[in-house]
Amino acid sequence: xxxxxxxxxxxxxxxxxxxxxxxxxxxxxxxxxxxxxxxxxxxxxxxxxxxxxxxxxxxxxxxxxxxxxxxxxxxxxxxxxxxxxxxxxxxxxxxxxxxxxxxxxxxxxxxxxxxxxxxxxxxxxxxxxxxxxxxxxxxxxxxxxxxxxxxx
Amino acid sequence: xxxxxxxxxxxxxxxxxxxxxxxxxxxxxxxxxxxxxxxxxxxxxxxxxxxxxxxxxxxxxxxxxxxxxxxxxxxxxxxxxxxxxxxxxxxxxxxxxxxxxxxxxxxxxxxxxxxxxxxxxxxxxxxxxxxxxxxxxxxxxxxxxxxxxxxxxxxxxxxxxxxxxxxxxxxxxxxxxxxxxxxxxxxxxxxxxxxxxxxxxxxxxxxxxxxxxxxxxxxxxxxxxxxxxxxxxxxxxxxxxxxxxxxxxxxxxxxxxxxxxxxxxxxxxxxxxxxxxxxxxxxxxxxxxxxxxxxxxxxxxxxxxxxxxxxxxxxxxxxxxxxxxxxxxxxxxxxxxxxxxxxxxxxxxxxxxxxxxxxxxxxxxxxxxxxxxxxxxxxxxxx
Numbered sequence: 001x002x003x004x005x006x007x008x009x010x011x012x013x014x015x016x017x018x019x020x021x022x023x024x025x026x027x028x029x030x031x032x033x034x035x036x037x038x039x040x041x042x043x044x045x046x047x048x049x050x051x052x053x054x055x056x057x058x059x060x061x062x063x064x065x066x067x068x069x070x071x072x073x074x075x076x077x078x079x080x081x082x083x084x085x086x087x088x089x090x091x092x093x094x095x096x097x098x099x100x101x102x103x104x105x106x107x108x109x110x111x112x113x114x115x116x117x118x119x120x121x122x123x124x125x126x127x128x129x130x131x132x133x134x135x136x137x138x139x140x141x142x143x144x145x146x147x148x149x150x151x152x
Numbered sequence: 153x154x155x156x157x158x159x160x161x162x163x164x165x166x167x168x169x170x171x172x173x174x175x176x177x178x179x180x181x182x183x184x185x186x187x188x189x190x191x192x193x194x195x196x197x198x199x200x201x202x203x204x205x206x207x208x209x210x211x212x213x214x215x216x217x218x219x220x221x222x223x224x225x226x227x228x229x230x231x232x233x234x235x236x237x238x239x240x241x242x243x244x245x246x247x248x249x250x251x252x253x254x255x256x257x258x259x260x261x262x263x264x265x266x267x268x269x270x271x272x273x274x275x276x277x278x279x280x281x282x283x284x285x286x287x288x289x290x291x292x293x294x295x296x297x298x299x300x301x302x303x304x305x306x307x308x309x310x311x312x313x314x315x316x317x318x319x320x321x322x323x324x325x326x327x328x329x330x331x332x333x334x335x336x337x338x339x340x341x342x343x344x345x346x347x348x349x350x351x352x353x354x355x356x357x358x359x360x361x362x363x364x365x366x367x368x369x370x371x372x373x374x375x376x377x378x379x380x381x382x383x384x385x386x387x388x389x390x391x392x393x394x395x396x397x398x399x400x401x402x403x404x405x406x407x408x409x410x411x412x413x414x415x416x417x418x419x420x421x422x423x424x425x426x427x428x429x430x431x432x433x434x435x436x437x438x439x440x441x442x443x444x445x446x447x448x449x450x451x452x453x454x455x456x457x458x459x460x461x462x463x464x465x466x467x468x469x470x471x472x473x474x475x476x477x478x479x480x481x482x483x484x485x486x487x488x489x490x491x492x493x494x495x496x497x498x499x500x501x502x503x504x505x506x507x508x509x510x511x512x513x514x515x516x517x518x519x520x521x522x523x524x525x526x527x528x529x530x531x532x533x534x535x
Binding site for chain 1: 316319320322323324334337338341342343344346347348439440441442443444445446456459460461462463467526527528529
């Protein structure tokens with residue numbers, strides 16, 4: 001075997017190795033991409049919470065949307081009941097405010113953290129009203145806690 | 153006719169029932185299952201104290217889980233509308249359905265415990281040194297797979313316990329910096345635990361993870377054989393290099409019979425447990441109501457206890473660092489002293505460090521299991 005043929009073998013071997021590495025990287029990327037398809041059969045992020053007439057008291061819990069809908073003189077607001085620590089559903093505490101049953105995070109009635117491991121305040125989501133007078137919550141849009149949907 | 157049937161039988165086994173040492177060696181070499189064993193073995197390796205039988209018990213449990221798991225798959229439907237109801241069918245309609253589910257549940261719990269004990273024993277005997285470095289890493293991978301199988305299996309009954317344990321667990325994954333939320337959605341296939349998550353966990357639990365597990369088990373056993381079986385102390389007769397001049401005994405019947413006895417004892421114990429203790433099934437999963445307290449299975453309660461202080465440090469950093477530390481151990485601790493003995497003087501510090509890690513895991517698990525009440529508040533009297 002002369003010098004050139006051994007060079008060529010060496011080169012082809014390296015080329016093959018590089019192709020294998022490239023193929024593995026491509027396969028890994030393709031698998032990840034495949035697993036993150038934008039298909040979801042979960043419930044819509046836009047939830048119909050029912051007719052506005054339902055929300056006359058100062059706080060109503062809508063379980064299937066995981067929201068506390070509050071009402072004050074300025075209008076309606078919707079606060080998420082999902083704890084910002086690890087995603088359990090908080091409940092109203094006997095002494096006012098909210099408490100998470102999983103790891104004991106506590107929040108005041110505006111959703112500000114008052115204790116426990118929660119890293120952030122409870123989030124508020126955007127409220128809308130449809131033409132039939134139903135209250136709609138858009139779970140994908142968070143708003144400041146002071147935001148209100150004005151109602152008649 | 154009889155001869156014809158006999159010829160079929162002989163075509164399967166090739167070697168008859170071994171009646172002397174020569175025939176037993178031949179038998180060990182000619183059968184697929186038996187050739188995983190050495191034809192001859194050191195008598196010391198047969199003693200219970202040499203292995204605590206932990207590796208074999210883990211393997212037997214994995215096989216029991218495969219068999220009971222396949223049975224459960226005939227009735228289980230991986231969809232939120234049907235999953236919980238199919239558990240009820242198993243409990244009330246399917247003959248021996250409860251027994252099968254109980255056996256599957258208790259074997260899974262036992263496997264987590266026994267694989268951990270196996271790791272402890274191998275650590276104590278320095279069974280990760282020299283040529284065994286990669287096999288220790290394979291063992292750590294098997295430990296992780298055992299936990300991953302438990303975690304994915306935990307969701308399948310689709311009761312309150314399952315739903316909230318996996319909600320909490322997947323939100324820990326979301327605490328990973330930068331990629332956390334993508335990682336969580338990769339596992340769940342959606343924004344929250346639902347139809348996609350149940351299907352993903354089902355496929356991982358029944359197909360992907362067991363396939364990887366048994367591939368690594370094959371590697372694990374092969375390497376044990378190639379490394380000459382158990383580690384041997386240099387002080388033991390014939391220890392150190394080779395087995396020259398030391399009396400070996402044939403694996404048939406000495407090893408094979410012992411393995412059969414262990415298998416029978418494990419099976420009988422599992423059956424007794426499955427008859428005695430009922431696997432819990434809570435109310436159907438309800439995303440709007442979190443039970444109080446919401447607890448993961450006991451082997452994750454240590455992590456949940458840590459996560460209660462901080463989702464990232466307790467739920468991600470400490471478990472990941474532990475796993476990485478265990479995997480790198482054979483490449484960090486390369487001292488050759490004390491191999492093959494459980495409590496050698498030369499390894500006091502290494503043993504103390506590992507004991508501290510185990511104690512830390514045990515204490516957090518016990519606190520999380522027994523001393524945490526509603527809203528994860530401390531309570532001094534276990535309920």
